[in-house]
Amino acid sequence: MAGRLDGKVAFITGAARGLGRSHAVRLAEEGADIIAVDLCGPLETVDAYPPATEEDLAETVRAVEKLDRRIVTAVADVRDGAVLAEVVSAAVAELGGLDVAVANAGIVSFGGTLELEERAWRELIDVNLTGVWNTARAALPHLVERGGGSLTLISSIGGLRGMPAVGHYVAAKHAIVGLMRTMANEFAEHGIRVNTVHPTNTDTDMIQNPGTYRMFAPDAPEATQEAALPAFRSLNAIPVPWVDPIDISNAVLFLASDEARYITGVTLPVDAGALVR
Structure with a gap:
């Protein structure tokens, strides 16, 4: 059977790891060639979890090529629009076009409204x-x-509700919804569908490390769902x-496929019911 993105x-x-790598592999499984971009380096105000590396990005390459799909990568900062545009244009020229885009890159840092440093606010909003x-x-x-x-923008349940100690993150993720709704209107006449996906906590490096996971389950011998459940029971x-x-x-794949050919302007939660609590 042909893949949905052949x-x-x-x-x-x-795209070096976490959700970005998962999207790359899942879309490649359905036939897509991939343009994968990541900073692969640290940010000044993010210290709760380690940064992705160029070796992480190389692992994404290996995972996609194992599926017999082409992949073009670049180490680039999404905060630099000119460089990002050059990277995409060069990759599109090599691969022959562009059909799907997933704005997945994101960071998190922590601090209450009165404790958060201005530099942390600015860096997170910029990314x-x-x-x-x-x-x-x-x-x-x-x-x-x-x-x-x-075009799918990865938001968060924090893009549809308030959350303490991450006001800058929640503000950015809400703003993404506004961007999506504007672009869904502007580009519908071109046959371009624009949507947001809103994950709850997801099993990635953002939470599976001492800086964040251990904050929620400090006495857990290992990072398991069972150990973390008491701290997250109300989420x-x-x-x-x-x-x-x-x-x-899977939600990103659905929105990218012809199965969603008339779906645009949608905020799609994948949240285990967090938004109905």
Whole structure:
């Protein structure tokens, strides 16, 4: 059976590991060639978890090539719109077009409204909001040239509700929804569908490390759902502390596929019921 994305090319930011790698592999499984971009380095105010590395990005390459799909990678900062546009244009020229874009790159840091440092606010907004805008601006001209496509912005349950100690993150993720709704209107006439996906906590390096996971389960001998569940019991209606990356990637795949050909302007939660609590 043909894959749902046979003959397509997908551009994904934050693709070195975590959700980004999961999206790259899942879309490649369905036939897409991949453009994978990641910073692969530290950020000044993010110290709760280690940064992705170039070896992480190389592992994404190996995973995609194992599926017999092509992949073009670049180490680039989504905060630099000019560089990102150059990277995408060069990759599109190599792979022959662009059909799908996933603005996935994002960071998190922590602090209450009165405790959060201004530099942490600015860095997160620059990555999680301006970086999404830059990603869209790099991808959209190629989607228009292609005659249509899918642009998915990865938001969060924090893009649809308030959450303590991450006001900057929540602000950025809410703002992404506004961008999505605007672009869904602006680019519908070009056959481009624009949507957001809203994960609850997901099993990635953001939570599976001493800086964040241990904050919620400091006495746990290992990072398991069972150990973390008491701390997260009030978050999700379905009694799990987090979902898996594949759960988010399946939603991205659906929105990228012809199965969602008339779906645009949608905020799609993949949240184990967090938003109905």
